[in-house]
Amino acid sequence: MSVSTDTGTGTDAFIRPRTVAAPAVRLVVVPHAGGSGSVYHPMTRVLPPTWDLLLLDLPGRGKRHTEPPITDMNTLVARVTDDVLAFADGTSLALFGHSLGAVIASETARSLQARGIAPLWLGVSGRQAPGIQPAIRLLDPSLSDMEFVRRLTRLGGMPDRLDELPEFRDRFLQVIRSDLRALDSYRPDPEREPLSSALTVFASTDDALAPAPGAAAWAPETEGVFRRRLFPGGHFHFLKDAFPAFTEALVAEIREALGTLSSSGTTASREGAS
Secondary structure: OOOOOOOOOHHEEOOOOOOOHHHHHHEEEEOOOOHHHHHHHHHHOOOOOEEEEEOOOOOHHHOOOOOOOOOOOHHHHOOOHHHHHHHOOEEEEEEEOOHHHHHHHHHHHHHHHHHOOOEEEEEEEOOOOOOOOOOOOOOOOOOHHHHHHHHHHHOOOOOOHHHOOOHHHHHHHHHOOOOOOOOHHOOOOOOOEEEEEEEEEEEEEOOOOHHHHHHOOOOOOOOEEEEEEEEEEOOOOOOHHHHHHHHHHHHHHHHHHHHHHHOOOOOOEEEEEE
């Protein structure tokens, strides 16, 4: 399947596995620290054919490998907001992010809402709620590269054969350390207005960075419908063979939000679970 090669402000930040004319939903996926949007390409096989999939490449990797990584969260969110605005054409917009991507997606959703373009749905995964410190702090300046890689490997999701490609390894570590510095710079305003979007938190049973019991702390982030999904596994529970089932759950959550939007004369429940 070919990947489109859009050009122009914002549009060249995304991998688009397919181009959909007049899509019913536009899903933007923000990757984890060190990751490229290409990791999420398998979602294409499960998404409805009328949905447009935009896989974001953050500066420093993938389609934007020539750009320097951004180490400040406010600057990063401003850049991603501009990227998404290039596709703001009235299509129902859904955002999903994992780990670092969860922070960027949620803050981008707020930024879009402030511009009158509130997303239909926000999905977050692998991250504790804003204002709560992660259970494990990965960015420790005293760590050697070897120990840093060991910590990342224990979480899963590391590129294959990393140690066999020294130049790629050094570049990857530079990017992921920059991403973690951006996370360290994140200081959400406790007095800010909540989102209006439906919000789903995807948690897993053995995620050391975002323990499942903490998922409920995301609820105050929205005035919309709040839901939680629990999966077996660790921080990257959805990768490889689990990707299709995870994407099916994600699609079901967006469809739930679409159903809530289209229903009339009913009040959606504040929280649901599947």
